[in-house]
Amino acid sequence: MATSSVFYSIPCSAINESVNWFNETKNSANIVIDCVEPDMGAIIAFVRSIEFNFIVSLNENVLLKLHEDLITIFYLLSTLSGNFRKNKNRIPVFSTTGDYNLASLDRLAEFFLQQGEAPIQFLPIDPNGIDQIVDNILFCNIETDEIVDDSRFENYVNIEPRQVVFVNYNSNKTNITAQFFFTITDLRNEKAWADEKSNLWKKRNDLYYSFIALSKEIGEKQYYDIINWYQQEYEVLPLWYKRFGHVIKVLKGKRTLKSLFRKN
């Protein structure tokens, strides 16, 4: 089953046609933008293969060389991501130096705002750190072939993270505690999204009410426009002229002769 809360990091520079990633346990990606000219064709083919189940993050290297096309690509990838919004617009930024190039991050943030998006939040992460909890997201480092230790995840269950991002995880090994932990995290994440969805339904209700009110306003305006035009063009005419008009209507078959003699 596709997860909504556990992601395995892969640098975009490593994504190419030969990447064969999808399996039952590893089917969701954290795509780390680590090159200034990402291959969109390869990235899109990859995210399609994992049913758009991914998030996007940044590597400090690209922040130094941030250009307009890269900002566009980053934004488009966020819109393609199945989890960008579920993740409350949070974007991990990996830096070994601690220098997060705030000017570049501000440019990115501003671009998202100008596209009408809610503010994004950048999360600073040291990719060499063992395990880090930042804003309810657990960032884990697990070495190749290391068997996931039961006790390690027992600790994390108590912290109740909303998401797990594996910074390095090349192993296909897992264990039942880890799977249980991932399932709990997924449920927690889905519950939070369900609350958000409920807010969206309330706003949608309000929108329909406003459409009804607007429809009435427009209908009224159109009604009065027609009435005013009628008053201006027809009612002002003298009675004898209107009566002559009625006779013409009878001659043209638009009205019966009998109707001329009705009181109304």
Place this chain on the structure above:
Amino acid sequence: MKPSVVVLYHIFFEDTVDHIAEQLACMAFFKPTYLFNICSDTPNQFEIKKELLKNFPNSIITISSNQGKDIGGKMLLLATCIQMGLQPGWIVFLHDKKSLQALNTKTWKRELFKIIDCGQTAVIDAIISNPSSYGIIASKNYVTKELRTDGKFTGNNGQLLERLLCDYQINCKTFDYVAGTMFWARADAMLNFFKKFDPLKIRQQLEYGNVLDNFSGTYTHSWERLLCWIVLSDGLTIKSI
């Protein structure tokens, strides 16, 4: 050789996905590439995405803010097209129009969607498969003219339109457009323009939320006109069906 087709479909309403497969059934004749954009205000956006992937497995699906309504959604999908390096022959612009505030909402929608109707497939195939001066194919009842008097636009969007035509160097002899922004367009005319003028930068100008131009001009409604005029300024014409 048949030209390739890309469909750009913006979704706002929560129930569109219930009949979208049926609605697009006849488009299968053209073997199009589908790009969908779902508004992030739509509560069941992820369920919609899942259903779209089930019915259109090779499609590209974005979820984005309600910036510029369907025009903003189409701008985003145009940007996606360009970034993916797609080079179709024709682009089909669609969205799940309801216009709930209008009196003629059902008729408007039905007429606009004629362009993907099974009954029009052969007609449209003949147009796109043969060389011609047609750059837009649209439902005839909704091809309308933006009114001008003494060389100036007279509608609510007049001032904005004058400025945008100048800023984006669009010169066309006629000011016909498709009211409702659903039509087939020659892709080269469209993409050449948007490779020069970034669609996401244009999207920034558009109003946020469900804007209307019943009472005053808006960038969103101005771009509804300009999307057609971009094609007409290449010397192409509108074919009404």
